[in-house]
Amino acid sequence: GAVVSQHPSWVICKSGTSVKIECRSLDFQATTMFWYRQFPKQSLMLMATSNEGSKATYEQGVEKDKFLINHASLTLSTLTVTSAHPEDSSFYICSARRDRGVLQETQYFGPGTRLLVL
Amino acid sequence: AQSVTQLGSHVSVSEGALVLLRCNYSSSVPPYLFWYVQYPNQGLQLLLKYTSAATLVKGINGFEAEFKKSETSFHLTKPSAHMSDAAEYFCAVSASVWAGGSEKLVFGKGTKLTVNP
Numbered sequence: 318g319a320v321v322s323q324h325p326s327w328v329i330c331k332s333g334t335s336v337k338i339e340c341r342s343l344d345f346q347a348t349t350m351f352w353y354r355q356f357p358k359q360s361l362m363l364m365a366t367s368n369e370g371s372k373a374t375y376e377q378g379v380e381k382d383k384f385l386i387n388h389a390s391l392t393l394s395t396l397t398v399t400s401a402h403p404e405d406s407s408f409y410i411c412s413a414r415r416d417r418g419v420l421q422e423t424q425y426f427g428p429g430t431r432l433l434v435l
Numbered sequence: 436a437q438s439v440t441q442l443g444s445h446v447s448v449s450e451g452a453l454v455l456l457r458c459n460y461s462s463s464v465p466p467y468l469f470w471y472v473q474y475p476n477q478g479l480q481l482l483l484k485y486t487s488a489a490t491l492v493k494g495i496n497g498f499e500a501e502f503k504k505s506e507t508s509f510h511l512t513k514p515s516a517h518m519s520d521a522a523e524y525f526c527a528v529s530a531s532v533w534a535g536g537s538e539k540l541v542f543g544k545g546t547k548l549t550v551n552p
Contacts, residue, residue, distance in 0.1 A: 351539075351540075359544065359545075360542040360544045361525070361540075361542050363539055363540070410478050410479070412479075412540075423469075424540060425481070426471070426478040426479040426480070426481075428477050429476070429478045
């Protein structure tokens with residue numbers, strides 16, 4: 318099956334620092350990757366959609382200068398939380414999709430990264 | 436625009452009992468529907484999906500769901516609950532861009548399933 322990994326699985330950082338989260342598709346090439354944010358006991362909220370080699374498309378209300386997304390290859394996307402603050406503490410989940418061009422492809426989700434900003 | 440409503444944020448069943456998790460959707464174009472399961476501190480795992488083929492969809496771990504267009508529903512069922520089924524379940528909707536819909540997954544708020552021994 319399709320496997321998506323995230324690194325790190327959890328991170329604690331000081332307020333004002335930047336944190337990079339990696340999302341990798343291990344056994345398939347992901348044309349499209351998605352980044353979600355999940356608050357405790359709530360659903361997933363889509364933050365942005367990234368396509369390999371192009372700029373990410375951010376959802377309304379998501380600051381693109383704060384949440385930098387880079388999808389440099391077909392197997393790797395990164396999310397950098399810049400100048401993190403305590404309110405950025407959350408569970409960040411990525412997903413990847415193959416996009417074969419005709420049929421709707423399934424999104425495969427990573428295990429998530431828990432970020433705690435002190 | 437698409438949306439999903441999951442009825443019941445918490446469902447509790449006894450081991451061996453029927454599991455029924457409710458999901459209603461709203462979509463202006465033919466929808467794609469998904470059920471995902473999330474275990475504590477983990478990402479989402481796809482249980483099953485409906486993409487306009489058979490209306491009764493069978494998934495992993497003995498789960499199945501039936502697409503009912505007239506009721507705009509996609510309820511998830513399992514005949515006999517197991518302790519390992521205890522988790523959070525999310526229903527999600529998207530649509531084909533070719534039909535004028537959005538490829539983005541829109542999730543419901545989730546239903547936490549508790550299985551009692």
